[in-house]
Amino acid sequence: MLMPKPTGTVRQISTQISGYEEGKSKFPIYDSHPLGLAEYWYPVMWSRELRPRKGVGLTLLGREVAFFRDGGKAYAMENRCPHRGVHMHPAPCDFPGTRTCPYHGWVFDLKTGALRAALTDGPDSPVVEKGNVKIRTYPVEERNGLIWVFLGDGAPPPVEDDMPDEWLEPNAVVTGRITERAGDWRHGAENGYDEGHVKYLHRRGVWTFWRRAPAWGWSAPRISEDGKALTRDLVDIGFGAEFPGLGQWPKKNWWRWRPGARGIRFRLPCMLRVQYRLWEHYEWYIPTKQGYHRYVQFICRRAGPLGRLWHRIKYALYIRPFFHNQFNNQDAWMVENMTTPPEILYRPDRAMQSLRQYIDDNARGVVAEEDRRERYPRQQPKET
Numbered sequence: 001m002l003m004p005k006p007t008g009t010v011r012q013i014s015t016q017i018s019g020y021e022e023g024k025s026k027f028p029i030y031d032s033h034p035l036g037l038a039e040y041w042y043p044v045m046w047s048r049e050l051r052p053r054k055g056v057g058l059t060l061l062g063r064e065v066a067f068f069r070d071g072g073k074a075y076a077m078e079n080r081c082p083h084r085g086v087h088m089h090p091a092p093c094d095f096p097g098t099r100t101c102p103y104h105g106w107v108f109d110l111k112t113g114a115l116r117a118a119l120t121d122g123p124d125s126p127v128v129e130k131g132n133v134k135i136r137t138y139p140v141e142e143r144n145g146l147i148w149v150f151l152g153d154g155a156p157p158p159v160e161d162d163m164p165d166e167w168l169e170p171n172a173v174v175t176g177r178i179t180e181r182a183g184d185w186r187h188g189a190e191n192g193y194d195e196g197h198v199k200y201l202h203r204r205g206v207w208t209f210w211r212r213a214p215a216w217g218w219s220a221p222r223i224s225e226d227g228k229a230l231t232r233d234l235v236d237i238g239f240g241a242e243f244p245g246l247g248q249w250p251k252k253n254w255w256r257w258r259p260g261a262r263g264i265r266f267r268l269p270c271m272l273r274v275q276y277r278l279w280e281h282y283e284w285y286i287p288t289k290q291g292y293h294r295y296v297q298f299i300c301r302r303a304g305p306l307g308r309l310w311h312r313i314k315y316a317l318y319i320r321p322f323f324h325n326q327f328n329n330q331d332a333w334m335v336e337n338m339t340t341p342p343e344i345l346y347r348p349d350r351a352m353q354s355l356r357q358y359i360d361d362n363a364r365g366v367v368a369e370e371d372r373r374e375r376y377p378r379q380q381p382k383e384t
């Protein structure tokens with residue numbers, strides 16, 4: 001008898017990921033959104049990947065979405081022809097501003113999604129004349145060399161509302177890496193904001209080799225000065241200690257002299273920002289189907305033309321291979337094999353719990369505007 005091949009990691013089956021016990025959740029909104037929060041703009045691919053002659057099909061937030069470029073502009077629609085349900089993204093362009101389903105030649109308007117013709121039924125096709133056949137379209141914008149899409153049911157806010165402020169500056173340059181990862185998007189977000197793992201998991205690797213890494217510590221949750229993000233302030237920190245009955249840890253770290261990251265923020269729907277001296281690292285964990293996400297990582301730096309060119313070179317030769325690839329693959333390794341609940345938490349996990357609470361308190365489209373709240377005190381501006 002043929003036995004099924006082992007598939008490796010068991011993916012999340014229930015939608016709950018927090019808590020000591022299945023069925024008991026302190027964060028009902030968070031735990032019931034395995035496919036993410038829809039009422040936000042997401043940066044899903046590079047503009048340069050969307051070419052005029054070739055549509056792109058992506059799974060995002062549990063939806064199949066087809067992207068097209070026509071007349072220089074980007075469009076998105078449900079990736080399913082309403083006739084017999086085939087994918088739309090391989091659709092050719094027979095008439096400007098439209099795409100034709102590759103199966104029986106139904107022609108859809110890119111802007112409205114309306115059926116304009118059914119080529120194989122003649123110009124007087126009754127299914128077209130009825131005027132009620134259409135594909136759902138989604139709002140798309142292009143900023144910083146990226147395609148942003150809004151998949152929600154409500155009215156989309158300006159895309160700038162969901163973009164990091166630094167990206168809107170005229171001299172901003174954004175570089176990055178986009179990959180598909182196994183793992184629930186919330187495990188990705190929790191790992192990004194997780195306080196303890198940086199001090200252990202990431203001790204080894206080129207990116208952190210020279211960096212001064214604390215051995216232990218924990219923080220208190222705060223709302224960022226501008227009110228837009230969740231952040232945290234250090235409560236206690238140590239660079240080494242004698243552990244009773246075991247000995248000193250870490251053993252030696254005299255070669256670590258470079259400062260590490262300077263601050264971390266989480267912003268809805270799932271955007272992490274890590275502040276370095278001259279630039280910031282950003283990442284989104286965009287759910288695709290349950291248990292998987294599209295991991296998009298960026299660096300944004302503001303500089304003049306020469307500085308921007310230097311940044312691109314530095315990104316390609318150093319930041320991308322050692323930070324976005326090697327360092328963050330350590331995270332991918334953890335995220336893809338994480339299964340919770342149950343879980344037993346420790347002091348540094350207060351950061352992770354605050355993230356879950358922040359989403360439960362503020363998720364757009366789920367929590368009414370008048371009910372959103374700042375549960376934690378605001379961070380005070382730093383003295384310069």
Ligand code: FES
Nearest residue numbers: 081083084101104
């Ligand atoms: S399935 Fe699209 S035209 Fe038939």
Ligand SMILES: [Fe+2]
Nearest residue numbers: 191198202331
């Ligand atoms: Fe990490």
